[in-house]
Amino acid sequence: LQRQHEAELQGFVNSLHPADIAFILESLPKTERQMIWRLVSAAFDADVLLEVSDWVRESLLEAMNRQDIMAATSEMDADELADLAPDLPPDIVTEVQKGLTVEERARLIEAMGYPDDSVGGIMDFEMVRVREDVSLEVVHRYLRRLPELPDHTDQIFVVDRQDKLLGTLSLSALLVNEPEIEVRDVMGTDYLSLSPLDTDSDAANAFERYDLISAPVVDGIGRLIGRVTIGEVVDVIREDSDEQALSRAGMQEEDIFAPVAMALRNRAPWLMLNLCTASIASFVASRFEDTVSTIVMLAFLMSIVAGIGGNSGNQTMTLIIRALAVGRVTGQNLWALIKRELLVTFLVGLMGSIVAAGFSWGISRSLPIALVMMAAMIANMLVGACVGVLVPMTRARFGKDPALGSSVLLTFATDSLGFLIFLGLATIFLI
Amino acid sequence: LQRQHEAELQGFVNSLHPADIAFILESLPKTERQMIWRLVSAAFDADVLLEVSDWVRESLLEAMNRQDIMAATSEMDADELADLAPDLPPDIVTEVQKGLTVEERARLIEAMGYPDDSVGGIMDFEMVRVREDVSLEVVHRYLRRLPELPDHTDQIFVVDRQDKLLGTLSLSALLVNEPEIEVRDVMGTDYLSLSPLDTDSDAANAFERYDLISAPVVDGIGRLIGRVTIGEVVDVIREDSDEQALSRAGMQEEDIFAPVAMALRNRAPWLMLNLCTASIASFVASRFEDTVSTIVMLAFLMSIVAGIGGNSGNQTMTLIIRALAVGRVTGQNLWALIKRELLVTFLVGLMGSIVAAGFSWGISRSLPIALVMMAAMIANMLVGACVGVLVPMTRARFGKDPALGSSVLLTFATDSLGFLIFLGLATIFLI
Incomplete structure (x- = not known):
């Protein structure tokens, strides 16, 4: 009976969105949390781990064996790995690094180098880049070869051969203009760009004021190195306000079921x-x-x-x-x-x-x-x-x-x- | 000299983004605020009025004559007018209503009927709708006839002849799939939809949890009546956290330069x-x-x-x-x-x-x-x-x-x- 019950529960949990699983795990005392976590299908492990709050992630990683952790992390992008790395056993981090391409490893190291509360700490590397001298038709053909666009893509970045950012092509401009038109004629050049060392709160203020969905991150000489999306920014806004409320009572983030x-x-x-x-x-x-x-x-x-x-x-x-x-x-x-x-x-x-x-x-x-x-x-x-x-x-x-x-x-x-x-x-x- | 100085200031102010103008106006004492406001070009009036906080809007409207208000409001959409209406003199609202089409007037009345803190109060009506039995090529051709996509469009809504929502077509799906494919084969049917009577905080929680950019609003029988976008949601999140901080000190929103x-x-x-x-x-x-x-x-x-x-x-x-x-x-x-x-x-x-x-x-x-x-x-x-x-x-x-x-x-x-x-x-x- 116990086992049948468990199978039902497992079916239910795995029918949920990873964000909902994360929410349920956050709402449970530690023992129950780890019990439910064991029922979550391995396919969701990566998403749930990235979704939960820091104080819950620790207890989840505790309940996983080496192999499960390796499997979950091997699916992650460089910026996601960088977020998770501080919570992982160091030897696992080393091993995961070995499985990365040279480019991904460079990104991981770069992302890990920025403070948590900087733009560098919240940026990701999933961007679509195009050249300015091609027609929109070419862009369309290029996009059709992708399995899907990166999450929160509202604009495509226009770069030169040195990866210098020249402008942004909004999906709106791409869709409403005739395919023969060249990128340079419809790209926007009056865009807001962030530096990886800006604070995440400054980025949040900019997103809020100008109603942005994504913004390019460029280095000191104008090269495109990443982008920040509204998904991360909403988390920053929520965390800032939580932190402020807690810090006025002299506390830090605390799980209502923390030890x-x-x-x-x-x-x-x-x-x-x-x-x-x-x-x-x-x-x-x-x-x-x-x-x-x-x-x-x-x-x-x-x-x-x-x-x-x-x-x-x-x-x-x-x-x-x-x-x-x-x-x-x-x-x-x-x-x-x-x-x-x-x-x-x-x-x-x-x-x-x-x-x-x-x-x-x-x-x-x-x-x-x-x-x-x-x-x-x-x-x-x-x-x-x-x-x-x-x-x-x-x-x-x-x-x-x-x-x-x-x-x-x-x-x-x-x-x-x-x-x-x-x-x-x-x-x-x-x- | 005074006049030359004023002309320079005017040039500077009008070179700014409307959101920046709004921020400056919010940061000034009332007299200076109304002085700067008179320098703002009439073309920005509508945007700035919609951008500023409620307590500042009042003092701006005070400094405008009837004609300016009429000109600014005549450019607004139904949902924007509904936000502004409580602050406007009633006879202006009546006059503005006369200038609307039958459809817009119905929307304005609908939007004004929902409480401020409901989904109905933050939704807008700027949506692209398509039928499920057309090919993506047809959608592309339809979009190319628009001057631009509505702000924050990450998905297009698929409806039947009765406007019942059947699914959502993400721009990503539209762009990566071959033009011959029909909408119904690539549209998403597992979407989150809101009711106009949900609270705006519930909507904000959903956007945050599922990382949404826009969500459809449907009525009791499944007809698409509007959409909510992340732009509004970010404002709701910020306002909720401000309100919480203020209400714990026993206050409401207060201008640091309020009377x-x-x-x-x-x-x-x-x-x-x-x-x-x-x-x-x-x-x-x-x-x-x-x-x-x-x-x-x-x-x-x-x-x-x-x-x-x-x-x-x-x-x-x-x-x-x-x-x-x-x-x-x-x-x-x-x-x-x-x-x-x-x-x-x-x-x-x-x-x-x-x-x-x-x-x-x-x-x-x-x-x-x-x-x-x-x-x-x-x-x-x-x-x-x-x-x-x-x-x-x-x-x-x-x-x-x-x-x-x-x-x-x-x-x-x-x-x-x-x-x-x-x-x-x-x-x-x-x-």
Whole structure:
């Protein structure tokens, strides 16, 4: 019965699109994942391996023997191999390399040389190239000899004998023009080309802005060395946004079924950092022990001051990080931005502090406490606004990810300074 | 001189790609934006208007007179008009409608009927359709009569006389096969089709998973009514991720140069909500006034307990929201997820609470206080983990955006319960 059940499951799994198999594998705990993986037909191995996230691929490779891995990798293109290589046992990589043609081996080595987050890291080598002095009829005949066009082919690249890129021939131009016309008369020469060392995020921004499907990658002297397609770019956009969300919570990519040890390593550092900053803030506050023991109500109000400063600063910071990501903030409009954020924050703070003052009066029945609360809250929200603008901008200026770390610094500033301002004002005016 | 300067600027602006003009307009304060907009050649008006974000479009339309708007809109397709219509004065919409053909008017009304975030809201009507019983040669001849193919055409749709979709003919199949072959022999029949009422996020997930460039949209009885292209999908992916980042900070889309009044309306409600929850938490803590006035050090430690619970819960919540977005969390693995998060949180909490206990001992020189700190911190982190899993899942179950509002609830829970647990334990064991 068990076996019959398994056969059914196998039939079902192998009737799916490789991308769906990958999604199912990603959604399963490790044991079940490896069990299902064994049922997947060897013909899908390569596609599924390339499709799954990095953290899942490891556990899949673990469940495969040498022979299966060799079989799966032997079908892959150079750029696909380059993506997979870091996860493979080194001796398998060596062996796979031996099976490649000289040209493919050169491409593999080239692709492996570029950083993961560069255009070189996401480009592929499957391109159709033609000369400029042939007629469209000749291009048509040439294409008919191919088994199929490479995925995401919306244009053909026009190169000279030295492989220098001269223009691009869109399939649209190829299809709507008469066959007698020459390539050079209908090719586009006003195209966007990428350098292999551009970042993948820059490439994604360009694809998004100009609605591209593919773009040529050229080297320093204008030779065509690869192309980037929208398929890779969509993954980059999704990964960038995932990373940003995770990094603001102090995490990296984590499988919801990853081993507990891995989750600990992922989460502990950031929590420990937060614990330290909270302890420092708490230490700052504890310097006002005498003040707080005289007026205990201050103890309950000080966390409101700290919290609202953090929340307000977080709004400013979110806006700035987003504007930085699309390149909308520069050194030139920095001052205008700070002034605007301070004004907006002051006005929201004024409204909020009236409510907070009312609450303070309600639990303390003291007008002076309410007034100190009001002043401290507005001041701490202004602290939040300054930190919210300056920290991400400074990090971006030094080439660091503006999201990562910014929120720790923001909370640290609004907590410590919030306590300091509130208890300091209270010590001066109330004691 | 001023005028010469302006002429130069005009020449420069109009040499740019409409997408670049849109980007520049988005990056400028309102006055400068409207000044530059007046320099943009009327020929680009339509493209730029369609390219800019909603909040910028309003200010551009403000700066145009009736005639300019009519001229710009008269060039647009039905689906583009439908996007723009909500921002236009109603009498202009009526007038533009009069200038359309019967077919275009029907499309415009259809497109305007679908919600913004549905497939119907992002589809366009520019498709090439062919019959299944013709040869590829006939298709070629038909295409050569077009001025160009619609943007993002990677496939042609094969329909019958009733416009029922029978299959799709990829340009690749069209180009690599011999002209004598009939369409029906090379068309794909295993294609993904969308319904106009699917959400745009579902469409984006499908495009991402299957690496699509375009997909047909069919009605309930299988008739082809439109198509969705990767150009629109990339915008949806980017907007979804922007929206998520903003909504976690309690904001909506905001121009960094939007009028201050607009910014106030955008930010104040969420800050007020946070102020209320912080006040309630502070009120909960103030019920322990006697305990705190006996041991003042508790006042400085309680904010650490509350803060770390919120941070830890935020990590869990970020992970769950992300997993929910790609459909990886279901009712079925809920229990496994909660158990895992509780375990991970307990272990991180154990490590962290040892550090926190050390700090507590350091500033209070009291072992009992350190032990209460330890227990309260672990307990509050577990509260954060439960809220971090359950709140987004519950919101998603009821069809609400899991990100929006979840973080307010999380902070509320970890603050109030953090104070309650810590001061409660202190009252029981230390007083």
